[in-house]
Amino acid sequence: MITARRQQVLLAVLLLNANRVVPLDSLVDELWGSAPPATARAQVQTCVSALRRGLSHTGLGERIRTxxxxxxxxxxxxxxxxxxxxxxxxxxxxALAAGRPQAARTAFREALALWRGELLTGIDSRAVRAHRIRVAERRTEAVEDCIEAELRLGLHRELVGELSALVDEYPLRERFVAQLMTALYRCGRRVEALAAYRRVRETFVEELGLDPGPALFRLHQEILTGRADPGPVPAGPASAGPGGEAPAAGGGLPG
Known part of the structure; x- marks a missing residue:
């Protein structure tokens, strides 16, 4: 196990740039910022040597190349x-773009199953912090896309509870709100779908001084007038595929 802080930071940066060259000066900057010591480059070289030994001792062989x-x-x-x-x-x-929602759902679920905690937790590094934010956003987008595939499969009843939790966690994320409204409407819960829009509009006005975007407004109008897409009829329990549940909220990818 690598416990030294500098070695952890260097390994994290190298992992996030796997198979790409990270300049020595970039590693110096990551460790010390704008005020590196005179021995900074030598210290990085020493840390890299220690990392090489540590990786070799764990059976991973020679992985860090100059x-x-x-x-x-x-x-x-x-x-x-x-x-x-x-x-x-x-x-x-x-697969989703090609109109194959079941194949899309399978791929998204496999991707989300890799999520086992926050990315490189405990590593004090600007690069890691920035990457952690980017990866968390990618994960949230994957959940949105997975739910889109599941709505296309007619799994709206299975999704209502999960989407309610996601809207609570991400109250300003309009796509989750739209998906919740869609699922509720397709379940015959039109009044609740309209109430979901009212709540998110109140949140937007209170926190941002703005109304939700035009896409969400159009969906609200379609539900209000009964013109929203009723969605596909689910084929039964088998259509849910393995597991049958929507992706869970929260978490992060390990490095």
């Missing part, structure tokens, strides 16, 4: 959950 005036951590595509997540997310979106 490339010019920088270093690259070599990994196969399936060795890093983050890379697998991105691959599955891309597959799911391609």
């Amino acid at each position: 490339r010019g005036v920088g270093y690259a951590l070599e990994l196969a595509p399936e060795e890093l959950d983050l890379k697998v997540f991105e691959r599955l997310l891309g597959q799911g979106r391609e």
Whole structure:
């Protein structure tokens, strides 16, 4: 186990840039910012040597390569959950765009199943903090896309509870609100769908001084007048696929 703070930061930065060269000066900047010590470059080299020994002792072999005036951590595509997540997310979106919601749902679920806690938790690094925010956003988008696939499969009844929790967690995320309104409407709960819009509008006005966007407003009008898409008729329990539940909210990807 790597416990030294500098080694943890260096390993995290190399992992987030797997198979790409990270310049030595970038590593110095990540560790010390604008005021590095005179021995900074030598200290980074010492840390990298220690990391190489640590990885070798765990049976991973020689993974950190010197490339010019920088270093690259070599990994196969399936060795890093983050890379697998991105691959599955891309597959799911391609299937969704091609009109194959079940295949999309399967890919999204596999991607979301990799989520086992906050990304590189406890690592004090600007690069890691910024990447943690980006990855959390990607995860939330994956949940949205997965729910879109499930709505296309007619699983609106199964989604109402999950979407209610997601709207509570992300009250300004309009796509979750639209999905909740859609699921409620398709369940025959039109009044609740309209109430969901009123609540989010109140939140927007109170916190931002703005109304929700035009897409959400149009959906509200369609539900109000009964012109919203009633959605597909679910084929039965088998249509839910393995597990049958919507993706859970919260969490993060390990590095």
